[in-house]
Amino acid sequence: MRKPMPFGKYLLLDRIAVGGMAEVFAAKTFGVEGFERVVAIKRILPTMVEDDEFISMFIDEARIASMLNHANIVQIYELGKHDDTYFISMEYVSGRDVRMLIDKYKKRGQAMPIDLACYVVAKVAEGLDYAHRKKDQAGRDLGIIHRDISPQNVLVSYEGEVKIIDLGIAKAAGRLQKTQAGILKGKFGYMSPEQVRGIPIDHRSDIYSAGVMLYEMLTGTKLFTGESDFSTLEKVRAGDVRPPSELNPEIPPALEAVVMKALAKDRDQRYQWAGEFAEALLHH
Numbered sequence: 001m002r003k004p005m006p007f008g009k010y011l012l013l014d015r016i017a018v019g020g021m022a023e024v025f026a027a028k029t030f031g032v033e034g035f036e037r038v039v040a041i042k043r044i045l046p047t048m049v050e051d052d053e054f055i056s057m058f059i060d061e062a063r064i065a066s067m068l069n070h071a072n073i074v075q076i077y078e079l080g081k082h083d084d085t086y087f088i089s090m091e092y093v094s095g096r097d098v099r100m101l102i103d104k105y106k107k108r109g110q111a112m113p114i115d116l117a118c119y120v121v122a123k124v125a126e127g128l129d130y131a132h133r134k135k136d137q138a139g140r141d142l143g144i145i146h147r148d149i150s151p152q153n154v155l156v157s158y159e160g161e162v163k164i165i166d167l168g169i170a171k172a173a174g175r176l177q178k179t180q181a182g183i184l185k186g187k188f189g190y191m192s193p194e195q196v197r198g199i200p201i202d203h204r205s206d207i208y209s210a211g212v213m214l215y216e217m218l219t220g221t222k223l224f225t226g227e228s229d230f231s232t233l234e235k236v237r238a239g240d241v242r243p244p245s246e247l248n249p250e251i252p253p254a255l256e257a258v259v260m261k262a263l264a265k266d267r268d269q270r271y272q273w274a275g276e277f278a279e280a281l282l283h284h
Contacts, residue, residue, distance in 0.1 A: 001059070004028075005100075007027065007082055007087075008080065008196060009029060010029050010041055011027060011029075011030075012027045012204045013026045014026045014029060016040070018045075019049050021051075021058075022048070023042070023045055024041065025043070026040060026092060027040070027041040027089075028037075029089070032210065033138050039077060039090065039092050040089070040091065041090075042090065043085050043086070043087035043088075044085055044086050049084060049086075054283065057088060058086055059086065061088065063079070064144060064167050065167045066136060067134065067136075070220045071127075071128040072126050072130075072161075072163060072164060072166050074091050074093065074155070074161065074163045074165045074236055076089075076090045076091075077090040077091070091163070093159050093163050095156050095157035095161075096155070097155050097157075098156065098213065098217070098246065099150075099152045101151075101156060102151055102216060102217060108219065111217070111218055111219055111220035111248050112220070114255065116217075117218050118214075118281045118282070118284065119162075119216035119255050119281075120154065120156060120217070120240075121210055121214040123162035124206070125210055125281065126273065126278045127276040128149070128164070128210065128274055129275035129278065130207050131144045131146065131164075132203035132206070133273075134145060144167075145201060145202065145203050145205060145206055145244070146167060146206050146209075147195070148187060148190075148208050149164070149190060149213060149217065150209065150213060151213055151217075152187070154213070156252070158248050171197065188229055188232045188233055189212070189223070189224045189225055189236065190209045190212045190224075191205075191209065192205040192208035193237055194265070196233050196236045196237045197237060200265070203273075205267070206265060206268055206274065207262055207270055207274050207277055208264075210262065211259060211262030211263040211277075212224070212263065213271075214281075215259055218248055218251055218255075219247070219248045223248055224236045224240065235239050238265075239265030241263045243256055252284070254284045255281075258277075258280045262277055270272075
């Protein structure tokens with residue numbers, strides 16, 4: 001985009017991300033007395049506007065995220081439609097995603113500083129704990145599971161705020177779009193073993209994914225990677241985790257124990273709630 005483009009009541013300033021199904025813009029919205037606010041606009045790509053399944057998923061993302069109000073989850077403002085295109089207006093985070101941070105340190109031949117990695121993942125875990133425990137107005141569990149916790153889906157602002165994004169494939173009770181049995185959603189290398197096996201998952205799957213992300217942040221090395229998607233999935237299924245201190249001797253034993261517990265193949269051996277994981281990271 002070379003110049004700002006009107007989009008309903010918004011002015012699109014710059015495209016900041018694009019994927020296979022949607023694109024994200026920094027945008028401005030205006031009010032009385034010269035009021036301006038910078039927001040992020042996520043809109044469905046023109047090639048996807050006829051895809052009913054994706055549109056249902058997109059609407060689910062807005063509906064699920066709009067129920068959540070937490071410092072570590074990007075805030076949703078509006079689900080709208082303009083010129084037959086659905087969009088979500090949400091909080092704009094000025095910063096970088098964790099993938100960019102990992103890559104920045106990797107280029108220097110370093111792993112991320114231990115305190116920074118622990119802080120970021122502790123904040124992710126706090127956001128997850130809130131989402132996992134969230135109930136509806138009648139007091140029923142919403143049953144939210146993110147299912148795609150990965151470095152690309154965590155933003156760190158220049159002020160040090162940590163925000164989970166992209167609830168597009170989150171699992172929640174009563175969502176419009178049901179996942180068919182056997183269909184994997186999420187980034188393969190960050191899935192839990194049970195997610196890869198296709199058995200019913202619960203909130204502890206997200207704890208595992210956050211553990212995989214932490215492992216990579218601490219070591220500068222992806223935990224599960226293969227020459228093909230299939231070989232990556234096989235490694236996740238096997239669940240063999242090399243102690244991270246073998247890759248980064250600076251990792252203290254107490255922190256290694258925290259990482260290994262989050263990455264237990266048997267979910268009954270993991271932290272049972274993300275809040276427990278956050279607490280352990282802040283006090284390792």
